[in-house]
Amino acid sequence: xIPLEGHIGDFGMxxxxxxxxxxxxxxxxxxxxxxxxxxxxxxxxxxQDGWRGAVAAVKASxxxxxxxxxxxxxxxxxxxxxxxxxxxxxxxxxxxxALDCRLMLACSSTSVHATGDRDALVRDLRKLxxxxxxxxxKVAYEALSWGRTVNEFPQAWDLIAQADMPNLGLGxxxxxxxxxxxxxxxxxxxxPGKIFLVQLADFMWNEIKSVEERxxxxxxxxxxxxxxxxSQALAELTVKLHQLGYRGDYSFEVFNDDYQQMPLETVAxxxxxxxxWLGESVLRRSVPLPNQMRLKQAPRR
Amino acid sequence: xxxxxxxxxxxxxDREAIVDGPNPLGLEGVEFIEYATSKPQxxxxxxxxxGFRPISRHRSREVLLYRQGAINIIVNAHSxxxxxxxxxxxxxxxxxxxxxAAAYRRALERGAWAVPARVEVMELNIPAVHGVGASRxxxxxxxxxxxxxDVDFTPIPTVDQHPPALAGxxxxxxxxxxxxxxxxxxxxxxxxxxxxxxxAAEQRFGILPKGRILRSPCDRFYLQLIEPEPxxxxxxxxxxxxxxxxxTADVVATVAQLRARGVEFVASKVGDIDSRGALTRSLMGxxxxxxxxxxxxxx
Numbered sequence: 394x395i396p397l398e399g400h401i402g403d404f405g406m407x408x409x410x411x412x413x414x415x416x417x418x419x420x421x422x423x424x425x426x427x428x429x430x431x432x433x434x435x436x437x438x439x440x441q442d443g444w445r446g447a448v449a450a451v452k453a454s455x456x457x458x459x460x461x462x463x464x465x466x467x468x469x470x471x472x473x474x475x476x477x478x479x480x481x482x483x484x485x486x487x488x489x490x491a492l493d494c495r496l497m498l499a500c501s502s503t504s505v506h507a508t509g510d511r512d513a514l515v516r517d518l519r520k521l522x523x524x525x526x527x528x529x530x531k532v533a534y535e536a537l538s539w540g541r542t543v544n545e546f547p548q549a550w551d552l553i554a555q556a557d558m559p560n561l562g563l564g565x566x567x568x569x570x571x572x573x574x575x576x577x578x579x580x581x582x583x584x585p586g587k588i589f590l591v592q593l594a595d596f597m598w599n600e601i602k603s604v605e606e607r608x609x610x611x612x613x614x615x616x617x618x619x620x621x622x623x624s625q626a627l628a629e630l631t632v633k634l635h636q637l638g639y640r641g642d643y644s645f646e647v648f649n650d651d652y653q654q655m656p657l658e659t660v661a662x663x664x665x666x667x668x669x670w671l672g673e674s675v676l677r678r679s680v681p682l683p684n685q686m687r688l689k690q691a692p693r694r
Numbered sequence: 695x696x697x698x699x700x701x702x703x704x705x706x707x708d709r710e711a712i713v714d715g716p717n718p719l720g721l722e723g724v725e726f727i728e729y730a731t732s733k734p735q736x737x738x739x740x741x742x743x744x745g746f747r748p749i750s751r752h753r754s755r756e757v758l759l760y761r762q763g764a765i766n767i768i769v770n771a772h773s774x775x776x777x778x779x780x781x782x783x784x785x786x787x788x789x790x791x792x793x794x795a796a797a798y799r800r801a802l803e804r805g806a807w808a809v810p811a812r813v814e815v816m817e818l819n820i821p822a823v824h825g826v827g828a829s830r831x832x833x834x835x836x837x838x839x840x841x842x843x844d845v846d847f848t849p850i851p852t853v854d855q856h857p858p859a860l861a862g863x864x865x866x867x868x869x870x871x872x873x874x875x876x877x878x879x880x881x882x883x884x885x886x887x888x889x890x891x892x893x894a895a896e897q898r899f900g901i902l903p904k905g906r907i908l909r910s911p912c913d914r915f916y917l918q919l920i921e922p923e924p925x926x927x928x929x930x931x932x933x934x935x936x937x938x939x940x941x942t943a944d945v946v947a948t949v950a951q952l953r954a955r956g957v958e959f960v961a962s963k964v965g966d967i968d969s970r971g972a973l974t975r976s977l978m979g980x981x982x983x984x985x986x987x988x989x990x991x992x993x
Contacts, residue, residue, distance in 0.1 A: 483807070523805025523886060526879045527824055529933070559878035 400672025403643055405429035405459040406664045407592075408436050410647045411657050415440055415447055419454040421657035425665040429457040431592075431644040437488050448491045458494035459642045460533065460564075460590050461485065467499055468517040469507030469542065475517070482521055490528045496589055497525065498533050498564050501540030501549060509542040515555045522558035533564030533589035538572040538611070539604050545575045550582055562589035566646055567630055568596065568615060571623055572607050577633055585638035592646035593631070593671075595621030615647045617667035628675045635676055643671070717911035718800065718889045720792025724865050724915055725834040725842070726759075726766035727938060728786035732778040733978065734758060734771035740977050741767060743955045744940075745860030750847035754814050759847055763859025765940075766843075774812060776828070781979030784935035787825065787868060788832035789888065794821055797833040801887045818845050823887070826870055826880070827934045831888075861948040866899070866941035866986045867907075867916035872933050877906050880919050884908050890917065900939065900971030900986035901962060936980075941988030945969050948985055 406427055411418040415436050422430050432451065440447035451458060464485055467478050482499075489497045499521060508514075522532050536549035543549050546565060553561055565588055594615040599622055601607045618627045631643070645664055652660045672678065731737050738748060738758065746760035746767055755772035770785065771778065791797040798821035802808055806823035809830050813819045820842065822830040836842055849855055872880050884890035889911035897907065905920035916939070942948040949959055949967045958975040962968040972985045 519886075520803075520805035523883065524807065526805075526883045527807065527826065529873055529876065529879075559882055 400676065400678055401426050401665070401668045402428050403672060403676070403678055404664075404668035405431055405457075405642060405644045406661065407431040407433075407644055407646050409433055410645065410649065410652050410664065411660055412653045412655075413657060416450050416454075417657055419450065419456060421661040422664075423454055423456055424658065425661035427456070427661075427664070427668070429459045429642060429644075430454075431459045431462065431646070432492065432494070433462050434485055434488060437492075444488060445491070448488075451492055458492045459644050460496035460498050461489040461492060461494045462498040463535075464497060464499040464521075466502045466504040466507065467521055468514045469502050469509065470504065470517075471508070471513075474506055479520070479524070482524060486525055486528055486530055489530055495529060496531050496533055498535060498590065500535045500537045500564075501543035503537060503539060503541050505541065507541060511552070511555070514542065514552055518552055518556045518561060519558055522556065522561040525560055531560045531562060531589050532558075533562055535564035535566055535592075536569060538569035539608050544569075545573050546570060547575065547579050547582060553587065562587040564590045564592070565634075566592040566594070567618075567623075567627060568592075568594045568611055568646065570630070571596075571626060572601050572611070577629065580630075580633055580637060583637065585634075585640075588634070588637075588639050588641060590642060590644065591631075591634060591639065592644050593618045593627060594646045594648075595619065595623050595627060597621050612648050613650045615649055617645055617647055617663050619667050619670045620663065628671075631671060631675055635678070640678075716889065719789070719797040719833075719911070721889060721910055721912045722790040722792075722837075722914070723764075723910070723912055725788040725790045725832070725837055726768050726786075727784060727865070727868070728768040728770055728788070729782045729981075730770045730778055730785040731780065731782035731978070732771060732773070733780050733782070734769045736978055737769055737782045737981065740981055741769070743957050744952065744974075744983055745863060745955070747853065747857040748850060749853050749855050749857070750843055750849050752847055754817070759843055761855075762857050763862070763864060765859065765863070765865045782981050784829065784868070784938070786822070786830040786832055787935070788820070788834050790837050791833045791835055794833040794835040797821075797835075798823070801833075804886055806887050816845075818842055825935070826872070827932070829935050861942055861944070861951050863940045863942050863948065863985075864988075864990075865915055866939040866984075866988055867918060868938055869902075869918045869920060869936045869984065870934070871936045872919050872921055874922055876933070877919050877921055881906060881908060884917060899988070900984060901968050902971070902973065902984065937982045937984055939984045939986050941986050941990065943987070943989050945972055945985050945987050 406422045408418050408430060411421060437444040437447040464482055467482060470478055485497060518534060525532050534549050534553055536543050536546045538544050550563055553563055595618050596610055596615050601610055729737060741760045745762045747762060748758050749761050750759040757772055758769045760767040760769060801823050809822040809824055811819045820832050820834060822832045825831045834842055881892050890908040893907045893909055905918055908917040946967055946969055949972050960973045960975055970987045974983045976982045
């Protein structure tokens with residue numbers, strides 16, 4: 394019998410789910426059968442050999458970098474705060490490019506210094522995307538469920554649509570969708586070609602009552618898809634995204650304090666079970682081409 | 695109410711110094727194109743067969759200015775930091791603009807990357823932003839009463855500083871190779887930062903009608919963006935400025951003149967030379983020029 398492992402290539406782990414040094418995380422992820430990894434800027438900045446050393450370790454691992462996270466609180470600032478954030482964004486883009494990573498994640502601002510003025514937010518998102526164009530990087534803009542002005546994906550989508558930059562799209566995190574109970578039908582607003590990344594996570598309780606509890610849950614108590622009480626909803630979400638035409642990557646965005654103190658292999662195996670469940674039982678995508686070969690699509694007629 | 699007192703207006707003025715029109719930078723064509731190579735004499739020979747003449751030397755660096763008609767080409771063999779390759783690379787396009795400082799600020803405000811200036815004492819600080827690959831886009835506003843070359847270059851004695859263009863050739867455009875699915879990205883880049891606009895897909899020039907053509911807001915030159923062929927493996931997505939297009943009113947006659955000087959051309963599909971355009975044979979690992987039929991008078 395042929396083991397059903399072809400689908401695992403659609404899914405990736407995130408280094409934030411694992412404890413320890415970068416190399417150990419990369420090995421554990423690769424040994425569990427994953428071919429891609431979501432990296433955080435901290436993985437590079439905190440590396441013992443400096444960020445260039447971290448880039449070399451990532452390249453040596455053979456893992457494809459799903460995306461690079463996360464630029465926070467970028468949009469809506471003015472004056473020196475804006476200039477400062479532009480410098481931060483440029484540093485992150487340079488690290489992202491060094492990784493040969495084509496996607497940087499930016500999450501909606503939580504800053505009390507940021508304006509909610511729509512035109513200002515759009516102008517800043519356009520600027521961020523423009524900074525990324527020469528580097529061949531796409532920017533996935535994600536609605537944090539505790540974002541100050543933008544906290545649900547339809548709001549993020551409105552700004553993305555108004556900004557109308559070819560390399561600016563939506564980063565989609567199932568946690569925030571479930572936390573705000575945004576209706577699944579709202580997904581039909583989206584152009585699947587402009588969904589640049591889908592991050593999946595489950596959690597253990599049904600209700601999140603306050604914003605504070607939302608933040609705590611998001612940062613400490615997430616579990617892999619299939620491990621929590623929202624498995625059915627996650628299954629519906631991924632099927633819906635597939636029906637809409639999304640064919641991009643899925644990354645497990647699982648912040649969990651318990652996983653931070655377990656052996657890396659144990660956590661990676663849990664992630665693997667999650668990927669197999671989603672890939673084989675839920676999505677049933679066709680097996681990808683070997684070696685991540687990506688052929689250019691013929692122009693659409 | 696005085697408009698300047700409104701916080702909204704102040705915010706806009708804070709970010710935007712220029713009122714946008716169809717030509718937001720006051721673009722007026724290309725001041726120069728720069729090549730970098732570790733073989734400047736060999737490239738110089740190629741340029742001379744194409745009708746260019748060396749007219750000036752840089753005061754402090756191994757840099758030579760070639761000219762014919764209104765086309766200026768700078769050959770830079772001064773390695774600063776990164777090693778030069780033998781195969782010449784187009785490393786810069788200098789745009790003539792109304793106000794270089796304002797154009798530079800406007801580009802940065804919209805998300806261009808500044809190129810740090812590396813000027814020597816008494817040299818001009820020409821502002822630049824990053825373009826495709828390792829290339830730069832300079833902004834030049836001194837091209838009327840006196841030129842940037844008056845400051846940084848010394849004329850080569852006895853050489854005509856304004857050699858006429860061979861067969862009336864003028865700069866028609868620059869071809870840029872881009873990665874897969876990058877046409878929209880680069881179209882946005884050139885339209886947002888410099889005011890270029892995409893031509894309709896059926897509007898074509900010359901003999902190599904691929905990709906997307908962008909027209910400069912001054913209507914003096916074009917950029918042509920070319921992706922890899924469909925079905926080609928997306929291995930490395932190298933992007934670069936690939937070749938210059940030179941406009942001429944009579945392609946066949948220009949080809950004959952250039953052939954007499956030793957320039958070789960790639961055979962066209964319709965017999966010897968197509969009156970719409972011609973492509974020179976690649977030399978030095980990639981230097982080529984495309985002739986394009988263009989009735990417009992030399993700019």
